[in-house]
Amino acid sequence: MxxxxxxxxxxxxxxxxxxxxxxxxxxxxxxxxxxxxxxxxxxxxxxxxxxxxxxxxxxxxxxxxxxxxxxxxxxxxxxxxxxxxxxxxxxxxxxxxxxxxxxxxxxxxxxxxxxxxxxxxxxxxxxxxxxxxxxxxxxxxxxxxxxxxxxxxxxxxxxxxxxxxxxxxxxxxxxxxxxxxxxxxxxxxxxxxxxxxxxTPPRVDGRSLDFSKMVEQPGDDIPAKFSYLDVTKPLTKQRSCHMTYTSPEVHNLLKEGFDRSPMFNGRIESVGPRYCPSIEDKINRFADKDRHQLFVEPEGWNTVEYYVNGFSTSLPEDVQYRALKSVAGFENVKFFRPGYAIExxxxxxxxxxxxxxxxxxxxxxxxxxxxxxxxxxxxxxxxxxxxxxxxxxxxxxxxxxxxxxxxxxxxxxxxxxxxxxxxxxxxxxxxxxxxxxxxxxxxxxxxxxxxxxxGLASAKRMARMESKKDSADAFVSFFRETSVNPEEINPVLEANNSASVKQSGKMFKIFARPNMTMEDMRKIESVEKYIQEHQLDHEVLEQTEIQVKYAGYIEKEKNNADKLHRLENLKIPSDFDYMKLKSMSMEAREKLNKIQPKTVSQASRVSGVSPADISVLLVYMGR
Known part of the structure; x- marks a missing residue:
């Protein structure tokens, strides 16, 4: 077989x-x-x-x-x-x-x-x-x-x-x-x-919902896509999600089932996701809030099934149903299946x-x-x-x-x-x-x-990435090297409530101003001419704008990353015995012995290991 x-x-x-x-x-x-x-x-x-x-x-x-x-x-x-x-x-x-x-x-x-x-x-x-x-x-x-x-x-x-x-x-x-x-x-x-x-929340029948009582949540006007490959195209039509809210009445109905909730009566002892709490957990932890958002999400192009994002619950199904019926737009709701918890x-x-x-x-x-x-x-x-x-x-x-x-x-x-x-x-x-x-x-x-x-990315994908990178780098260089005179740039600056200039200067400095965008820079004749001549697409324009406007931040993080790599290059022997480092805290020795980090950098990120503990390690290693 x-x-x-x-x-x-x-x-x-x-x-x-x-x-x-x-x-x-x-x-x-x-x-x-x-x-x-x-x-x-x-x-x-x-x-x-x-x-x-x-x-x-x-x-x-x-x-x-x-x-x-x-x-x-x-x-x-x-x-x-x-x-x-x-x-x-x-x-x-x-x-x-x-x-x-x-x-x-x-x-x-x-x-x-x-x-x-x-x-x-x-x-x-x-x-x-x-x-x-x-x-x-x-x-x-x-x-x-x-x-x-x-x-x-x-x-x-x-x-x-x-x-x-x-x-x-x-x-x-x-x-x-x-x-x-x-x-x-x-x-x-x-x-x-x-x-x-x-x-997970209940799944419900969209035909039983009144979307006129909810707030529509449409997609982007100009949708992008995930993949860098051109085997897929951006959406030309989209389905909307909708938003509604819980209320004090909904919360009170849910509380009636708390004594039968496995989360509160001890039947579930394991830990759940902190950042995606159940509705009963939200009511309990945020007692001062009288409402919580619910996002009503379609499960596909043609199905009537909807996902009630924000209403994750393990309460009894009758409690879920009664509470959800009190949410605006859900008065006549029909369940496909109730929410549940899983250990x-x-x-x-x-x-x-x-x-x-x-x-x-x-x-x-x-x-x-x-x-x-x-x-x-x-x-x-x-x-x-x-x-x-x-x-x-x-x-x-x-x-x-x-x-x-x-x-x-x-x-x-x-x-x-x-x-x-x-x-x-x-x-x-x-x-x-x-x-x-x-x-x-x-x-x-x-x-x-x-x-x-x-061997995962194809030669075609590699060439496409290199072409995009070269185009963006060249366009950034164009802004660094090309000047613009006050007569041409000042009307654009004034329209953006930005201080005018008195003499010609490099475009890079102008573009780097917080309120200047690529659309503003395209009003300069030489910029628009460069874009048209080189047939630059949206991805290259976006990449160029980010590299110009965030150059200082990017450079600072690169320097910090270089410092990290110097510690990454300091290898720790695989059989290193931390217990012999008496100057190091006992908590650090125990945790480092258990995890056995491969580098000093990794050791510095172990929970409970302080900078002083790392100094002891560096001294021992002759640094």
Whole structure:
């Protein structure tokens, strides 16, 4: 039934598993994707959307690295929005509302067209290893499939337990059974495990809603797209979302069910996502607020199913229904299914290396919610990196790791490995100390060459990126080198309430003023002439404007990143005994001994390690 031995076996067909399988197969490794239901590949288990604050940057990075998430987000999009446009470009974050069914279908079709990739539908119930090295997986039918490496992307399925009020039952998500066996195998091998929870809102029938009582939330007037490739086009039509609010009446109705809520009566002890709380949690934590926003999101182009974003709950279904009926526009609501909470096993990610390979078992990789993260985008980028490194290991090539100044992906993995997480981890722009460098617009500049060297990005993609970069650099040089006289620029400056100039000067200095935009600069004849002669597109114009206006900030962050790299180059021996450093705090010694950081820079980011502790380490190492 199977190859004698696969290079990479990926367990789980969610966002992490799909990206892992695609990456490994595209790098030439013979890959098997094993999942419990092939109809649910890359299923959007929760909200029908990709991207958002910091998450949009991750999708752009996945695309630049040759992953599929950006392309599928474009082909299945029903609305596009660039969030945070009122702020600086480091905060701009693309987001699409997706057609849920088409998203999964497009993922399946792309995977089926990927060479070197086989599929098998069954539950994996255990892993096989010998002498601390992975050898394959065991299925629920008792089949043993041999593999040189294994990537576990089990999502919420490991011993998953669904809660609706006082009722609970095993399941990985609504309508699907939980996966059993793997946790026991890993614990027997010495892994530490824990429990986390997440939740989801009710899905409702859009025909029963009164949208005239809600605020319409349309997409951008000129929608962009996620993928840097030109295989997809921006949307020409879009579907709107809508916004409504809860009320004191809704809150009181919800409170009536608190004594039957598994979150409040102790039936759920595990920790849920801090930044995506349930509606009952919001009412409890923010008792001073008399209303909360609800976003009513369509699940596709043609379906009448809607997702009630902001109403995640595990309250009894009758309480959910009564409360939701009191929301404006929901007076006649009909449920497709109630909201629920789910508890599942995860494995603290401090047990991993930066490649996402486990420290205990060689050739075994973890990606996605098994590492304590939450979100499609966070899962997908881990899957991509695990798939890349599993393939590289089998091919006996050097490992691939992204640093904190190279990608949000690097920030996410470093946070997990170095600091661990005791609650579902979600990415934010505030977690990245170099976010001016890690913008959504320049992910291709940062990562395409790396992807090309790995064999993921095509020569065509590489050439397209280089052409865009050369065009933007040349246009920036044009502004640095070209002068403009007062007669031509002053009318533009005065129209923008900006101080006029008395003598000719370089355009770069004028353009760098806060209230000057590319549209303003195009009123200068020589600028417009340059754009037309060189046929510059929107991407190049945007890139040029950002590089001119934020040159000082970008340069400052690059200098800070260079200092970081000097510490990254200070390697710590793998068997270093921190307990002998008596001048270091006991907390620091214990945590460093457990995590065994590879560099001084990584050691400095371990929770509980102070600058004084790092000074002791540097002195000991002769620095």
């Amino acid at each position: 199977f190859e004698k031995e696969y290079d990479v076996i990926v367990v789980g067909g969610g966002h992490a598993g799909s990206e892992a399988a695609a990456a490994a197969a595209n790098m030439g490794s013979k890959t098997l994707l094993v999942t419990m239901n092939l109809q649910n590949i890359a299923q959007m288990s929760c909200n029908p959307a990709m991207g958002g604050i910091a998450k949009g940057q991750i999708v752009r990075e996945i695309d630049a690295m040759g992953g599929y998430s950006g392309i599928v987000s474009d082909t299945s999009a029903i609305q596009f929005k660039m969030l945070n446009k009122s702020k600086g470009p480091a905060m701009w974050s693309p987001r699409v509302q997706s057609d849920r069914m088409r998203f999964a279908e497009d993922w399946r079709m792309m995977l089926e067209q990927t060479e070197n990739l086989d599929f098998y539908q069954e539950m994996v119930s255990g892993i096989l290893s010998e002498n601390g090295k992975i050898t394959g997986v065991r299925t629920s039918l008792g089949l043993e499939i041999k593999g040189k490496s294994v990537v576990l992307t089990n999502g919420t399925f490991l011993n998953g337990l669904i809660h609706i009020g006082e009722k609970n039952f095993g399941g990985g998500r609504s309508g699907e059974r939980a996966a059993t066996g793997i946790t026991a195998d890993l614990v027997n091998l010495g892994f530490e495990s824990g429990r986390m929870k997440t939740g 599942y096993d995860y494995f603290p990610p401090t047990q991993l290396q930066h490649t996402l390979e486990t420290k205990l078992v060689e050739g075994l990789y973890f990606a996605g919610q098994i590492n304590g993260t939450t979100g499609y985008e966070e899962a997908a980028c881990q899957g991509l990196m695990a798939g890349i490194n599993a393939a590289l290991k089998v091919q006996e090539k050097e490992e691939f790791v992204l640093s904190r100044d190279e990608a949000y992906i690097g920030v996410l993995i470093d946070d997990l490995i170095t600091k661990g997480t005791e609650e579902p981890y979600r990415m934010f722009t505030s977690r990245a100390e170099y976010r001016t460098l890690l913008r959504q617009d320049n992910a291709d500049f940062r990562l395409t060459e790396k992807s090309y060297q790995l």
